[in-house]
Amino acid sequence: MKNKYAENTGLLTAARLMIAVSAIGHLIFASIHVDALLLLENEICGFVMFLFVLLGLVALFESTRIKNGQLSGQIFTIIVCLAAAAAGGELISIYRYAIANQRALETPLVSKAVLFSGVLAGVYVISAVLLLAGLLRQRTRRQAV
Secondary structure (H helix, E strand, O other), X not given: OOOOXXXXXXXXXXXXXXXXXXXXXXHHOOHHHHHXXXXXXXXXXXXXXXXXXXXXXXXXXXXXXXXXXXXHHHHHHHHHHHHHHHHHHHHHHHHHHHHHHOOOOOHHHHHHHHHHHHHHHHHHXXXXXXXXXXXXXXXXXXXXX
């Protein structure tokens, strides 16, 4: 007999893998942010960067706790992924504002951080979409049975 959650396993595994790679990679390459943040005149940027990294790690932790077919765990992980992406978007906004308005700024370092943040935020959004697609597929399978 085929497992009723077999179709969702691929989406869940892909989302988990993307979250794991991005969260751990973000932690490893946090020096990209630190190098850029040291150049900025914004006081809140360090907190936003910390929040971005922390939410990514929470998403990683939550994604490892999801059991196949568990609705609440997937929904919470989706929310955390979207919150991480929002924190990344806010950090990008801070970086762009500094590039536009701060005169004595080494733009290449900050541009590198913008690209890094954008990629990570995009990965969190894609992971949330994959988890949501898995939930919707699971729901339609339940209704069909």
